[in-house]
Each structure stands twice: as C-alpha cells, then as structure tokens.
Amino acid sequence: xxxxxxxxxxxxxxxxxxxxxxxxxxxxxxxxxxxxxxxxxxxxxxxxxxxxxxxxxxxxxxxxxxxxxxxxxxxxxxxxxxxxxxxxxxxxxxxxxxxxxxxxxxxxxxxxxxxxxxxxxxxxxxxxxxxxxxxxxxxxxxxxxxxxxxxxxxxxxxxxxxxxxxxxxxxxxxxxxxxxxxxxxxxxxxxxxxxxxxxxxxxxxxxxxxxxxxxxxxxxxxxxxxxxx
Amino acid sequence: xxxxxxxxxxxxxxxxxxxxxxxxxxxxxxxxxxxxxxxxxxxxxxxxxxxxxxxxxxxxxxxxxxxxxxxxxxxxxxxxxxxxxxxxxxxxxxxxxxxxxxxxxxxxxxxxxxxxxxxxxxxxxxxxxxxxxxxxxxxxxxxxxxxxxxxxxxxxxxxxxxxxxxxxxxxxxxxxxxxxxxxxxxxxxxxxxxxxxxxxxxxxxxxxxxxxxxxxxxxxxxxxxxxxx
DNA sequence: GGTTGGTTCAAGAACTCTGTTGAATGCTTG
DNA sequence: CAAGCATTCAACAGAGTTCTTGAACCAACC
Numbered sequence: 001x002x003x004x005x006x007x008x009x010x011x012x013x014x015x016x017x018x019x020x021x022x023x024x025x026x027x028x029x030x031x032x033x034x035x036x037x038x039x040x041x042x043x044x045x046x047x048x049x050x051x052x053x054x055x056x057x058x059x060x061x062x063x064x065x066x067x068x069x070x071x072x073x074x075x076x077x078x079x080x081x082x083x084x085x086x087x088x089x090x091x092x093x094x095x096x097x098x099x100x101x102x103x104x105x106x107x108x109x110x111x112x113x114x115x116x117x118x119x120x121x122x123x124x125x126x127x128x129x130x131x132x133x134x135x136x137x138x139x140x141x142x143x144x145x146x147x148x149x150x151x152x153x154x155x156x157x158x159x160x161x162x163x164x165x166x167x168x169x170x171x172x173x174x175x176x177x178x179x180x181x182x183x184x185x186x187x188x189x190x191x192x193x194x195x196x197x198x199x200x201x202x203x204x205x206x207x208x209x210x211x212x213x214x215x216x217x218x219x220x221x222x223x224x225x226x227x228x229x
Numbered sequence: 230x231x232x233x234x235x236x237x238x239x240x241x242x243x244x245x246x247x248x249x250x251x252x253x254x255x256x257x258x259x260x261x262x263x264x265x266x267x268x269x270x271x272x273x274x275x276x277x278x279x280x281x282x283x284x285x286x287x288x289x290x291x292x293x294x295x296x297x298x299x300x301x302x303x304x305x306x307x308x309x310x311x312x313x314x315x316x317x318x319x320x321x322x323x324x325x326x327x328x329x330x331x332x333x334x335x336x337x338x339x340x341x342x343x344x345x346x347x348x349x350x351x352x353x354x355x356x357x358x359x360x361x362x363x364x365x366x367x368x369x370x371x372x373x374x375x376x377x378x379x380x381x382x383x384x385x386x387x388x389x390x391x392x393x394x395x396x397x398x399x400x401x402x403x404x405x406x407x408x409x410x411x412x413x414x415x416x417x418x419x420x421x422x423x424x425x426x427x428x429x430x431x432x433x434x435x436x437x438x439x440x441x442x443x444x445x446x447x448x449x450x451x452x453x454x455x456x457x458x
Numbered sequence: 459g460g461t462t463g464g465t466t467c468a469a470g471a472a473c474t475c476t477g478t479t480g481a482a483t484g485c486t487t488g
Numbered sequence: 489c490a491a492g493c494a495t496t497c498a499a500c501a502g503a504g505t506t507c508t509t510g511a512a513c514c515a516a517c518c
Contacts, residue, residue, distance in 0.1 A: 009417075010283050012345035016415060017259040017266070019338050023331045024256035029506080030247035037246070046465060054239050059507055061466055066505095071334030080464055080516055087334050094326040101323045102252045105300030105316050109248050116241035186245060188238075258476080275495060288477055290496055295475095309486055309494055460518095467512070474505070482497070488490095 026070035027098060031055055032063050036086065036095050039073060040212040041144060041183055042151025045081040092212055099186065117188050118195075124205035126179050128214060131207065138177040138203075141168075143189040144211070154181070154214060155222040165193045169200050177203040184210035255299035256327060260284055261292050265315065265324050268302060269441040270373060270412055271380025272314040321441055328415065346417050347424075353434035355408050357443060360436065367406040367432075370397075372418040373440070383410070383443060384451040394422045398429050406432040413439035 027033055034053045038044060044052070050060035064084055067073045072091050073084045086092060103109055114120075126134065131154075140157040142149045149159040160168050160180075172178075178197050182189035190206045197204035207214075215221050256262055263282045267273060273281070279289035293313055296302045301320050302313045315321060332338055343349075355363065360383075369386040371378045378388035389397050389409075401407075407426050411418035419435045426433035436443075444450050 009345060012341070013263070013417075014259055014283075016341045016345045017262045019335045019341050020262045020327055020331045021257050021259040022335055023327055024253045024262070025505095027253035028250050028257040030243055030250040031506090033246045033249045033253070034242070054243075056508075057465070058467085058509080061464095062506085065466080069336075071336060072330070077515080080462090080514095082465065088330075090326070090330050090333055094323075094330045097319070097323040097326040098249055098252055101301070101317075101319050102249045104319055106248045106251055107298075107300060112241070112245045112248050116238060116245045188242075254475095260476090285478075286495070287479080287497085290494095291476085294496080306485080309484095309492090311495065462515105462517080464515090465513080468510090470508090472506085474503100476501100476503080478500085480498090483495080485492105485494085487492085 022070055023072070023094070026067050026072050027095070029063070029066075031059075032067060033095075033098075035060070035063060035067065036072065036091070037183060037186075038148075039084060039086045040092050040095060041148040043076070043083045043085040044147065045078075045083050047081070048147065049084065089216065092216060096213070096216075099184075113186065117186065117191055120191065120206075123191060123194055125208050126205045127208050128217065128219060131179060134177070134179060138179050140207075141178055141180040141190075141193060142211070143180050143182045143193045144187075148183070148211070150224060152215065152221050152223050153211065155220050157181075157222075159226055160193070162189050162192070165196055169196050169202070172197075172200070172202060175202060179205050179207055181207035181214075182210050184212055251299055252301070252323070255296050255301050256324070258292070258295075260288075261296060262324075262327075264289070264292060264296065264313075265301065265320070266412060266415075267377075268313060268315045269321050269324060270377040272305070272312045273376065274307075274310040274312050276310070277374075277376065278313065318445065321445060325442075325445075328413075342415065346415070346420055349420065349435075352420060352423055354437050355434045356437050357446065357448060360408060363406070363408060367408050369436075370407055370409040370419075370422060371440070372409050372411045372422045373416075377412070377440070379453060381444065381450050381452050382440065384449050386410075386451075388455055389422070391418050391421070394425055398425050398431070401426075401429070401431060404431060408434050408436055410436035410443075411439050413441055 027036065031053050035049055038049060038052045046057060046061055046064065049064070050057045053060060055063075064073065064075070068075060072087055074087050076083050076085070131140070140154055141160040142153045142157040143160055143162060143165065146159055146161050153159070180190040180193045180197075187210055194204040194206050256265065260282050264278055267278060267281045275286060275290055275293065278293070279286045282289060284292075293302065293304070297304060301316055303316050305312050305314070332342075360369070369383055370389040371382045371386040372389055372391060372394065375388055375390050382388070409419040409422045409426075416439055423433040423435050
C-alpha cells in the first residue's frame, strides 16, 4: 500500500525506481549496447556475438547474462548452441530512443560518429518511401553478415556481406545503380559499400536507417536465403 | 575514417557505443531516475529535487551533475537558486521507453509497482479522449506539488497538492465527480486522492498517464497560477 | 559411454559508483 | 562589502562493474 499523501513511502518508491534503473544499467556498457544493436537484427549465438563485439566468449556470455537478468533478451537452446534474441519490440524502441538522445545531447558525439563512420556529408541518403521509385533501376544491397540477411531482409534485396563487397562491385555492369543498407543509422557497412561503389564509377546511395527501422515501421520483410538473382 | 570492411575499427566503434552507454548510465540509478521523473514536470531547484528524492542536497547536486554531464538536463541560474530542467522532449521519450521496457520485462516489476502504488485493479481509469465527455460534470484535479502545477497543467484543472487533498475532499459537495492526475503512470498522488474521494462517497477516477504524457501527445496546456474556481 | 565443442561459472585485480561529511564557492541582498 | 544562503567540491569507505584466466558444465554426436 502507498503511505499517506504527504509522506510518501520512500522504500517502496526507491525499489520501484531501482527497477527502472536496472533496465538502464543493462544498457550502460558499450559492449552490451553493441550486443543489443546486433540482436536487433535477429537471433545470434554466443560465439557469433563475441566475435561481433570483439570480446572473449566468457565475457560476452557474462554480458548476455546481464541483459537476460534485466529481461532485455531471451535465450534458446538450438542444437549445441545457445541463441539470444531481443525480448520484444519495446527493447528495440528503447534502443532507438537511447541513440536519439545520445546523438542530440552527448558532448563530442558527432566527432565520435565521424571517427567511426567517416564523413557522411558527401553520401547520398534514400528515404524508405523513395526506394519504390528507384526500384526499377536500382539494385538493393543488404550489406550485413549473411546470418542477419537470412533472419530478415528487404524483399528483393540481395545479400552482399561486407567481405564480399569488392568482388560484387567488380562483377557489376558499368554505371550501375545501388542502394545499400545495413544495421541502422550507426552501422558502417553500407557507408563503406557506397564509397567503394562510387569509387568504381557506379551510382550509389545509403538507405536511411537500417533493417530494424524498416521493420519497425511496418514495412514488408522477407526471410531465408537469397530471393533475387 | 572507417577501417576496411572486414576488419572494423574496433576502437572507434567502441568509443561510439560508449557514448550510447553514457546516456544509459545516467539513468542507471534509481535516484537519478526519480529526478528525471520529477524534471519531466518542469524546472525545479536543487533543494526541491533533494527533498523529492529524499537525499541530501550534496548528493542530489552530484546526481544532477552526472545527468548534466550526459547532456540529459540543462541548468540555469535563477536568483540564488540553480534550476534544472530536462534537455529536450527526446529525453522524456527515452524515459517513457525505459518505463515501458521495465514494466514488460523486469522480473518482479508488478510486485514492486503494487507495493508502491497499491492495487489499482479497483480504480477507474479515464482515457485523455474521454475527459472531454466528463468535462461538464467532473472536476479535474492536478494532484502534484503547486510548483509543478504552475509550470504547466491541463486547462481547467485545479491545483490540489497532495497535502491539501483531505481538506479539499471535505469541502466538496456530496456525490461530486472528480478526475485526478499527477506525474505519470507510476506516480502515487492521484491514486491516493482517488481512494480518499471514493472513501468519502464521491465518484472519482484517475486520468490515464500524467501531465507529461498529456503534453507529449500535443494536447493543450495552461501555465501559471490557478485558472479555475 | 566417452569425447567434443559451445557455453557458463568462479575468483581476482583494477577501476568506477554511491552516499556521507565537512569545507569551499559564489550569488544576492542589505 | 559583509552576511547569508544555495550549491558545489573533495575525500573517503563500501559496494558494484569489467575483463581475464582456468575450470566446470552439459547437450550432442559418434
């Protein structure tokens, strides 16, 4: 029960707000933030996640446990692997809200973003709604690891994992047109692909946002292996 | 610049995601979460905030500095006081997203909410859109400290600070109808007021959400002292 | 049933966070 | 310009976090 109106029940209030803080604490580590960013693409095993965030498997497992304790992820046994995924769309929305605040308010954020992503001012961006217009002429490249493509991708997009980009660019007909996307607004894969494409004389742009944003906005999604040739 | 596609620039990526984590860390403490909840109502001085969260002024000042460093609040000198406010609406949205995730995913959350707020299943809730329908017959009570009412309230609402509730209930005509609201979904003031009103034989309900949610949805807002008699 | 490989646990060192206390700072007002 | 008051700073003890290392667990497969 609540206390009287004037003298609020401090202990109960503290415990309730500690519960809010527990969720924030789960995201209060850069490596765990990276994990959430990857898991927003779909389910992954501990090993894959460890290599994504550049940490040992033991440490990654520990971080995943932390996320699990806070309720942000779910685990599932799959053969000899354990696969983790985000607990819900709400977690994805929280992650997006967190990025927005960081981008708007953290001192030195833009410098750090540029240090990682390079200067984006010279890269063209395509809004999701414009994509239909470009559809007839442009190819759509999903520049994420193949596992993430299989877990879900834009209908008609072809899987071009980061390491395959140079080769695929070489195979391209001269003066082709490509729209590339990857994990989200702070993912470097699509940027790099666009730069390589431009350098090779093609027309290339980056999709605004990434796959999770596309899906969150209720747009169509395909799953499984390659669906375009 | 980003590294090559296959070997991502670990350091730059770490630093970028550490920036996201820095925002989460600012909210990763129950007392700071309480501060954000109060500041979502409007500007407050350090002293007021200290008494709201039941902490010493020195400790509160330290927490506010932490929030300021992360860019979540802004400070302003006002006479001999320093007043803090949230840095932007984005911070409010982040706070809302955090509450949603906690409510959906933190183990034991419902128990903690009930421990603080009491059992809500017997309390009637009024959606913002329904309020217009009740308008003609029901009074609307703003059950927050007077300072928060002055900083912004529902047009036509009267200020009934928590400590004034028993007295105001006594003054009420028999079988009156009241809709009460306060800071948000996890604020106890309106619940308590509704319980006191019901016990006194009146008809009473709680507004869904609180003042920040009302304003966030673009509904009309009034400021300053009492505007209804 | 033993082996393999993926995952988790345990312990520890370095570091960070939290609340306390008391002093220092700095604005305002007479 | 001195007094008064609101706020911040500094230092500290206790607690929590992070990454490492090596061992333990445990499902799956021969």
